[in-house]
Amino acid sequence: MSDKTFSRKLAEFAADTSFSSLPEAIVHQARRCLLDTVGVIIAGSAMADSAQAIQGFVKKCAPAGKASVIGTLLKTDSAHAALANGVAAHALELDDGSKYATYHPGASMIPAALALAEERGATVEDVLLAIALGYEVSLRIGTSVNPSHYLKGFHPTGTVGTFGTTVVSASLLGLNADELVSAIGIVGSLASGINQYEIDGSFVKHLHPGNAARNGMFAALLAQNGFTGPEEILEGRLGFAHCFSDTFNPSILEKDLGEKWEFQKIYFKPYCSCRYVHYAVEAVENILRGHPMTMDDIQSIRVLTHKNAKQGSDIPDYQTVLHARLSLQYGMGSMIVRGRAGLQEYTEESIKDERVKKIASLIEIEADPEIQKTYPEIRTTIVEITDTDGQIFASRVDYAKGDPLNPMSDEDLMDKFRDVTQTVLTAGRQKKVMDWIMDEGTLTNPIQELTDMLLW
Structure with a gap:
């Protein structure tokens, strides 16, 4: 085990973890993230200029397909749907986050999962597994290089997020561990996003999670077709940690992997701001x-x-x-x-x-x-x-509302969903979406049942 690279250890964890082996609390957390992010995408799609700009781009430039651009009647390929929904998810600053990894995982992970799952006919069970794995791997990578990575000027939602969306995509595509090692190596060269938007408040911040969602799919598909990437992409002399951070704590990448979940440490946002x-x-x-x-x-x-x-x-x-x-x-x-x-x-x-x-x-x-x-x-x-x-x-x-030590309950998250979607969804449709996502009886249902509710 000691002679394996970190990307291989993470890839083997993701490839070997089945839905049935996930702790009940992790499955429930994945549902909470799905509910929260879907609500945020709906709100962003309707209210954010950046989301509407990207929707216009997709309408003009993207091919027809099976994946939904939430809040529109557009169906396109999974890459463009994930791009558009990722922008909408981040546009109102309502998306979940990690104070340790210093980024917003849901804004890229869930658009990638929904779009690829809808295109491939995957089930709720498939999506929840992909979400749990994508969050866990990327949270560990983000924590290992932060806060230095952020303080150097990188936006981890764009950089770290790519690793998570690669794992999400690999899970839904059925990649084996060797293929996922290459996919992680590939996406390390696609990890991008810098914080210059902080100076002038330009839209490009919102592009980062959408781009991460698209790049993660791209990397996974390339690896599935035999394209290779460097195995030491995380710890290598010219790898991600060396190039993107002044500090690196590799122990977090493998410590208690699969036993103690970083996924449980994310926060949810009650306010639409940083x-x-x-x-x-x-x-x-x-x-x-x-x-x-x-x-x-x-x-x-x-x-x-x-x-x-x-x-x-x-x-x-x-x-x-x-x-x-x-x-x-x-x-x-x-x-x-x-x-x-x-x-x-x-x-x-x-x-x-x-x-x-x-x-x-x-x-x-x-x-x-x-x-x-x-x-x-x-x-x-x-x-x-x-x-x-x-x-x-x-x-x-010390702990703002939404932190695990000052948590938002399921009912708090549903109140938030009602609040941010009230100008778009009727009360009846709000209830239908919330019930469907949180209902344990939907595990074998196709995710398209959900995405069909999000088109108008």
Whole structure:
């Protein structure tokens, strides 16, 4: 075992794991991720300009096929459907994530699984297995290279996500371990996504998971047809970890593999903004609950947090809706001015609100060395609001809502699904989709039964 490469160990785990061997809790977690991501795709498809732009591209350029572009009547090949649905899944910043691997697995993994499964006539059981395996392998890879990988400027949702979608695709295509080793090696050269969008708030961030979904399929299909990739793609001298990160913790790649699941550690999002923003928004909520104040009562606001939040979300001069979703200043300002930071607060009109801009100008963000010591296990954010009388009111959030230590229940996720899809789906269709995904009796049903409900 010790002479095997890490990609081979991961490939053998994925190729040898059957649905019947999955723990019940892992199957249930896969259902939760499927429900959450389907809701997010529906919302993004209907509400996000970037999603509608990619749908227009697919309509013009993609061939007809069997895979659904959710929220439209388009059926195309699996690669283009996964591309479009991946963009929609990430467009509203509502998708699940990992604080350890520093990326959003559902936005690429589930579009890949749905599109390929629909095209190939796969069942719910096939999809849930593929989801569990794709999440687990990519979460381990992402954790092994972060936070350095992110801090170097890469967007792990695009880079790390490709490994997960390759495993998802390999599972649904029935690749053996040797083929999957090559597929992982191939996709390492396709892993892409950089964070320059943080500077100007451009759409390209949303492209990353869709591209990861498409590239994972491409790599798996190439390997199935005899194309080879380097076996030491992860740990090699010129491999992913060396080229994309300043630190590498290889032990996470194999420790307790198949026994303890990183998949259980993901978080779900209650707010439609960058995860770093959630901590600050909750802290503001806590302060206002105990000490109600208006914007005119505030002299200054200080935020102590970790390096990732400082780098990715210290955006006082937000320019676009995407920019605002990433901005700590905007999320906090909206909560102070409006008492809300939900979907309706992230529109072109809303981000022009001068009241929120005024609050944003009062906020200073600091990366705190003591907080950094516990990152990523505890991603503490401390907010201190000083009022015009010089009084300081503070709140500390260690585990934002949705973290496994502050979890969203199944009912919370269903409430979220109802909320984000209410302008698109009737209550009857919402219930039908939720019941179908969460019903243990649908395991042998074709996934097309679900995707047919998502076309209109």
